[in-house]
Amino acid sequence: MSQSKTVRKLQVLSPVPADIEIANSVDPFHISEIAKQLNLNPNYYDLYGKYKAKVLLSVLDELQESQDGYYVVVGGITPTPLGEGKSTTTVGLCQALGAFLDKKVFTCLRQPSQGPTFGIKGGAAGGGYSQVIPMDEFNLHLTGDIHAITAANNLLAAAIDTRIFHESSQSDKALFNRLCPPNKEEKRCFSDIMYRRLKKLGINKTKPEDLTPQEVKKFARLDIDPNSITWRRVMDVNDRFLRKITVGQGPEEKGMVRETGFDISVASEIMAVLALTTSLADMRERLGKMVIGNSKAGDPITADDLGLGGALTVLMKDAINPTLMQTLEGTPVLVHAGPFANIAHGNSSIVADKIALKLVGPGGFVVTEAGFGADIGAEKFMNIKCRYSGLTPQCAVIVATIRALKMHGGGPEVVAGKPLDHAYLNENVALVETGSANLARHISNTKAYGVNVVVAVNMFSTDTEAELNSVRNAALAAGAFDAVVCTHHAHGGKGALDLGIAVQKACENVTQPMKFLYPLELSIKEKIEAIARSYGASGVEYSDQAEKQIEMYSRQGFSGLPICMAKTQYSFSHNASTKGAPTGFTLPIRDVRGSIGAGFIYPLVGTMSTMPGLPTRPCFYDIDIDTATGKVIGLS
Amino acid sequence: MSQSKTVRKLQVLSPVPADIEIANSVDPFHISEIAKQLNLNPNYYDLYGKYKAKVLLSVLDELQESQDGYYVVVGGITPTPLGEGKSTTTVGLCQALGAFLDKKVFTCLRQPSQGPTFGIKGGAAGGGYSQVIPMDEFNLHLTGDIHAITAANNLLAAAIDTRIFHESSQSDKALFNRLCPPNKEEKRCFSDIMYRRLKKLGINKTKPEDLTPQEVKKFARLDIDPNSITWRRVMDVNDRFLRKITVGQGPEEKGMVRETGFDISVASEIMAVLALTTSLADMRERLGKMVIGNSKAGDPITADDLGLGGALTVLMKDAINPTLMQTLEGTPVLVHAGPFANIAHGNSSIVADKIALKLVGPGGFVVTEAGFGADIGAEKFMNIKCRYSGLTPQCAVIVATIRALKMHGGGPEVVAGKPLDHAYLNENVALVETGSANLARHISNTKAYGVNVVVAVNMFSTDTEAELNSVRNAALAAGAFDAVVCTHHAHGGKGALDLGIAVQKACENVTQPMKFLYPLELSIKEKIEAIARSYGASGVEYSDQAEKQIEMYSRQGFSGLPICMAKTQYSFSHNASTKGAPTGFTLPIRDVRGSIGAGFIYPLVGTMSTMPGLPTRPCFYDIDIDTATGKVIGLS
Structure with missing residues (x-):
């Protein structure tokens, strides 16, 4: 069914302007227009201003007889500290499916934490020509959840x-x-x-x-x-x-x-x-x-x-309803929940995905993002989120960049705020080839869940044909269903057309049933060890404190819960500086905690900061409001 | 102009059911219906669900040529710890004016703090048949301000x-x-x-x-x-x-x-x-x-x-827009801001009052509430809020109860949670007469601002004719424009009809210009002393810390700000147990602080708690949700 009424044709500029300039350059559709295209009756949503609406959970009762659409999860390879564009790819893929391939599509994203918006990080609405708008509303307060x-x-x-x-x-x-x-x-x-x-x-x-x-x-x-x-x-x-x-x-x-x-x-x-x-x-x-x-x-x-x-x-009764927004090209987005990706499972909400799957219906696509690299993000998506939701994904997209693969191949350290080494700005196929071991392990680990894996290479202007071909070959050799190059940051959905087509084929050609990495009946330690093996570890070492906690949670009757590893996202191992696809290491478990209400046990592999700080010159120095127009300026 | 389309006829029950039962017994109008009756174009408000909308400040530009309506402030006598029904009277008066006297009317209220809703206090949406609805939305989150x-x-x-x-x-x-x-x-x-x-x-x-x-x-x-x-x-x-x-x-x-x-x-x-x-x-x-x-x-x-x-x-750009709601009888309400009534000025926002005054227009009424007794609430309304807004009230309503007047006349202590002494449940005209000294001083203090004062006796079932007559006589003797008995808690707007008529006459018959209690050019100490005299004090005593702070603020150039006294609301004096209309005491100033951005200096008369606690059995024990209907239960 066509979504043409709310499709927006983008006029892309080169070089790509700042995110907020792009976001502010288009007038969003009234959100009721987006709802109308979804056949979403006004009884089932509450407006929050003109560009946001909360979709009410009661719509699930109304749609309980409807069939679900295809379910696609977006993960990534082990990232550099700069990030490899997972959110941007998630949005770009949906813009391709919805605005160019005439599919019903829904993007499901996490709500960003407001604190970091004023610190170092800036916003989290995607980037370039693949963004959720209005960007300021996405990053600030949203609907109060x-x-x-x-x-x-x-x-x-x-x-x-x-x-x-x-x-x-x-x-x-x-x-x-x-x-x-x-x-x-x-x-x-x-x-x-x-x-x-x-x-x-x-x-x-x-x-x-x-x-x-x-x-x-x-x-x-x-x-x-x-x-x-x-x-x-x-x-x-x-x-x-x-x-x-x-x-x-x-x-x-x-x-x-x-x-x-x-x-x-x-x-x-x-x-x-x-x-x-x-x-x-x-x-x-x-x-x-x-x-x-x-x-x-x-x-x-x-x-x-x-x-x-x-x-x-x-206090949470309104927060349970996901927030409807839109992409730059007018495709619908559900923003909901944003749990920490280490001490929690880092995925957006089950209810948003469920609503989206019903609203797109058979043949439509719901694309949801999992936090961090696929070792943590996709693993938790499968073993925690899908276990509780009962939903089955058909396709997993793994986002890779030439930059990150070079790092895994032995390139110099990548540090945020510092200029990139020349190895990252000039062709070096050997580094990419060596680094592809990281990608290969993410592919095989993810394939094991019974989904088709599509690799999306998020292309930068410095990437060369030979480097891109090298990744494609490595991905296919590792068992990927397909591997495609994307330029959605620079071109919007049009830049992710190949990805859209590959994802559609992957969804239509699933041959295996879904499998979990471990059954819940295993002991806490057996479950931890199953996950550790997927990282490449040869064994697990428990601190006394961890032993004590495992004993306590088992005694209290909580050993049947799934496991949510709190591990660095910068390596398959516990050591952030170990790149590529390490093997033979022993994974140390420092402590074990429980989120019993949420429903998981989380072992701590190292120390996790759960409260960021502000730098000497926080982002807030640039953030202000144009008091004449009411527009937010300086948000990055 | 008639507001008949959204007027709701109440079916009142006796005895009066619990507040939440009454609130849940009616289906509120869609808030866009309320907006339509106000001729408020959808461009000038943002819906927040079906029963709340934020009115955008830009409406003031649109309406800048329009004339204001009458401006009425509701204060009270020095209260008992049980409260004398100021919010309820504010709502009841508006229901009378709007639903029975065919006037354009707006109620302007403070947003309640959410914390105390789960502690001892419960909600703050008025009570009985004079409430703002939906009650749960009024008390929880509202629109996130x-x-x-x-x-x-x-x-x-x-x-x-x-x-x-x-x-x-x-x-x-x-x-x-x-x-x-x-x-x-x-x-x-x-x-x-x-x-x-x-x-x-x-x-x-x-x-x-x-x-x-x-x-x-x-x-x-x-x-x-x-x-x-x-x-x-x-x-x-x-x-x-x-x-x-x-x-x-x-x-x-x-x-x-x-x-x-x-x-x-x-x-x-x-x-x-x-x-x-x-x-x-x-x-x-x-x-x-x-x-x-x-x-x-x-x-x-x-x-x-x-x-x-x-x-x-x-972060505050949406919070600056007041929230439109409705009363039980379908009259419009603006809920906005809720500053502390001691360390701050305890009045709802200037922008809400301004918008309301334009929207009701000439002949219409805006009724706004000032916190605490009139010694603090109305004083700050006049000398701080009206000074910054440039607005001029025509009428001040002072809410009194027989119960509080008896306390001022020498009745036994009134303690929340304990049964009332028989003096409060049986006729005792002498106590009422003696206690009316408190009312008399509030009347003369308030009249001095150039407004007409109408006394509203919030009647309880135990009040007798003789007691009520005694208050009426005392009020008129003290210079009140009128004094009327109200039963809006039991009867809604119909119970405040006489009050509505009295307020209308008071507004139409203003004979004096507005006067402030002190000019801003006075020194900090001179301003403090002017307010102290209005309390009945014969002098002011400053601690060393207060002297030091006054010296500092004067040196820093802030001595031209108005003064916001942080004093107990339970007495004209600094001593909560001194009832009636004390004179001849020395008011001690313990410390002096500044809210320089807000624009006032606040002397501390005694110690103010700025963080309440939870009791052994907080209200939250009774609060739950009916998961089948989504309705909140147990909110008081």
């Missing part, structure tokens, strides 16, 4: 410290009487959420007055071990001075100080819940099951134990 | 600590070179915001290379005195453990620890800026002028000095 996560995360954090404080000064009875106060008729009763805790404790009574003193104590006293608390506060700002702090130093807090810290909001488990949930009811359960630490007896304490699962869901 | 404030406030906080950190380890030259890095053509240049600092420093050069080493130092090194920093972080959560914290304890921060704390977001100066700004360009200037502390030499350091005025404005 991350703000809702911040509010919910921090309400839970406040509830933890305050509960410990109130328990420290009250008898079991006083605590119980405050939790179940008499109503107007002088009767005490349990609220709905309290029955969840009673059930967990195996107390089958419905009247507060029937509880024995022992039961009163068990019910009312969470007895949280302050040293076991894993729940931190969050903020969507690059604030390095909050990484480690001491709270409770006010006189009213009576000396109940504690060391803790803030993460950036997208690192919140609530973000991971949002990305993995499948319905409002499912989100309610996951939020309630989130574990914040242990009781002194070693039992996990949940948000529901604190009385908060319902309130957290209320 | 407070979240934007949180983000902007905390970006500035992060920039302060990080700047000190970077300055501590870099030479003047290195710092300068990082602030003005070479561009692609290897040329250094200043960004626009840097010219603001250069101008402030009296450096008239445009090329970085022309600066002398001394000028490089002055420009690049802010040299912030950590002990002088008044800028705190904020969060819209009741998190008492953040009141006083130590930051910077991570190893990367190299021991640069500092004691600071979090306030609740509505206490941010940025909230006060939002409430007092008059345009996007004005907001840009105010945000840039905010002072975060001093240099070690004692000069004020601003957000613009840190390079942030533009970026803060970008």
Whole structure:
């Protein structure tokens, strides 16, 4: 079916102007026009201004009889610190499919974290002639989902410290009487959420007055071990001075100080819940099951134990609806969730993909991006996201650049902000050939899931024909379904036409069923080891702390969860400077943590920063508003 | 002009059901219907879902030739801790004017802080049959303004600590070179915001290379005195453990620890800026002028000095647009800003009032609420808000209850959560008569601004005819234009018909010009003393710290700002237990602070908590979502 009404013909300039100049050079379609092309009834979306709308989850009920379209995931080879254009390729591919190949198509992207927009990184809406617009709305606030996560995360954090404080000064009875106060008729009763805790404790009574003193104590006293608390506060700002702090130093807090810290909001488990949930009811359960630490007896304490699962869901009730936007060429985009790609799974939301698959229908395409290199991003897409969604991708795109392959082949270090070595600016086929080992392993690892792999070489002006041919040959030799060169940054969808055609063929020619890397029934260690082998490791080494945590999570009944490795994205191994396709190393596991509500265990391979900082001259120096027109300037 | 299309006839029940039951019992009109009745063109608003819209500031340009309607402010007598129904009366009055008296009317309200909704307080959308709907949307997130404030406030906080950190380890030259890095053509240049600092420093050069080493130092090194920093972080959560914290304890921060704390977001100066700004360009200037502390030499350091005025404005660019909602009876409401009523001025925004006044036009009514009792709320409305807006109110409504007047007359203490003493439940005309001294002083103080004062007695079922007559007589004797009894909580607009008629007459019969309590040219102390006299004080006593601060602000050139007293709302005096209309006391000023960007100096009369806590059993225990319907339950 044609989407012609909202297709926008781009007038591309050379050299390519700055991203915001391109973004500001076109007038976006009113988002209701985009919705109309999708046959999306206004009952199923809420406008947020003229260029954004939240698509309501209820549309899934309406469309439950419809068939899904093709499902394509975009991953990448192990990147340089400059990034290899995965988001841009995701957008460019969709512009090709929608604006040039007359396919129904949907791009599913993560919402960028706002903090880094003002730090070093700038925005994350794609780039060049492959972008989501309006760029400023994409990068700032969007429809408030991350703000809702911040509010919910921090309400839970406040509830933890305050509960410990109130328990420290009250008898079991006083605590119980405050939790179940008499109503107007002088009767005490349990609220709905309290029955969840009673059930967990195996107390089958419905009247507060029937509880024995022992039961009163068990019910009312969470007895949280302050040293076991894993729940931190969050903020969507690059604030390095909050990484480690001491709270409770006010006189009213009576000396109940504690060391803790803030993460950036997208690192919140609530973000991971949002990305993995499948319905409002499912989100309610996951939020309630989130574990914040242990009781002194070693039992996990949940948000529901604190009385908060319902309130957290209320705070997140609008955030569960994905945000509809558009690309430069007028194809539809769903922006939703943006979990950290190491301590979480780094993929956009299941519900957005589900809605998109129904809306494009059979023969249409949903293209979704997985964070980092395919070793982490695609692996987590398959083993965590698809496991929870029940969805099956037909094709995985792996984005490669000549630059990154040269680095893997032994080229000098690539450092952000420093000029590139001449090896990267002049032909060097040998480096590309050697470096293709990295690409080859990503291809074979990804193929093993039963999908067809298409390699997209994101071409730079300095790339030569011989270098590009070398990658193509290496990719096909490694089992890729196809390998094509793309110029969507410079040309928009037109530059990704070959990629669009290759992806279509790959989707139409799937020959294998989908396979996971490991079954959930394996032990935590067996699952970690299966993933480590896919990295090329010959073994795994656990710290004492990791051993202790694995034992604890197994004892608490959480060993059946999938594994989410927190590993550097700059190498298959734990060592960021080991390029190419290393083998024979031992992967060290420093610690093991759990996001129980979201539904995964995450081993830490090395140290992960969860709160970025600001440089001496942050991006914000250039960001301002034209007060006459209201337009944002200086956003990069 | 008739608003009949969106008038909703209420079916009132007795006894009055819970607020959320009433709110959920009616289907709100689509907000575009409300806009249509206002003749508000869709170009001038952005929908945020079906029941909220942001009205764009650009409508003021369109309507600049239109005349304003009548401007009515609602204040109250000195309240009990239970509150006397000021918001409810504001809404009820508008329902009377719009739904029964066929007037064009607009209610302008503050956005409630989300944090307390989950703590003790519950929501703030009015009550009974005088409410803003949908109640859950009013109380939660709204259109993201407070979240934007949180983000902007905390970006500035992060920039302060990080700047000190970077300055501590870099030479003047290195710092300068990082602030003005070479561009692609290897040329250094200043960004626009840097010219603001250069101008402030009296450096008239445009090329970085022309600066002398001394000028490089002055420009690049802010040299912030950590002990002088008044800028705190904020969060819209009741998190008492953040009141006083130590930051910077991570190893990367190299021991640069500092004691600071979090306030609740509505206490941010940025909230006060939002409430007092008059345009996007004005907001840009105010945000840039905010002072975060001093240099070690004692000069004020601003957000613009840190390079942030533009970026803060970008974060606030949507927040500047007020949110359109509706009352239970279908009259329009603008919700905007919610500054603290003590350390800030506690009034909703100037831009909302301005838009509303144009939209109702001549003969229409805009009713706006001032926080706390009239001693603080109406005083700040007149001397701060109207001073900046240039708007002139015709009528002030003072809300009184028999309960509060009895308390002022010597009745026993009223404590939230405890049963009321029998004095409050049975006729006691003597207490009411004595207590009316409090009302009388509020009337005469408010009348002095040149407005007509109408007293609204918010009637409870236990009030008697004799008690009500006593208040009426006392009010008229004190110079009120009229005094009427209202039952809008039980009956909606119909219960405030007499009030509506009285307000209309008051507006049509203004005989005096508007007068301020003090001219801005007075010294800080003279202005403080003028306000203290209006409280009944015979003198003012300054702490050494207050003296020091007054000296500093005067030296820095800020003595021309209006004064915003941070005083308890429970007494005319500084002592919350002193009821009635005290005289002859000395008002102690503990400290003096400034919100320089917002535009006022705030003396602290006693200690103000700027971060509430959670009780043992917070409201959140009852809040949940019906996952089948998506409806919020348990919100109070």
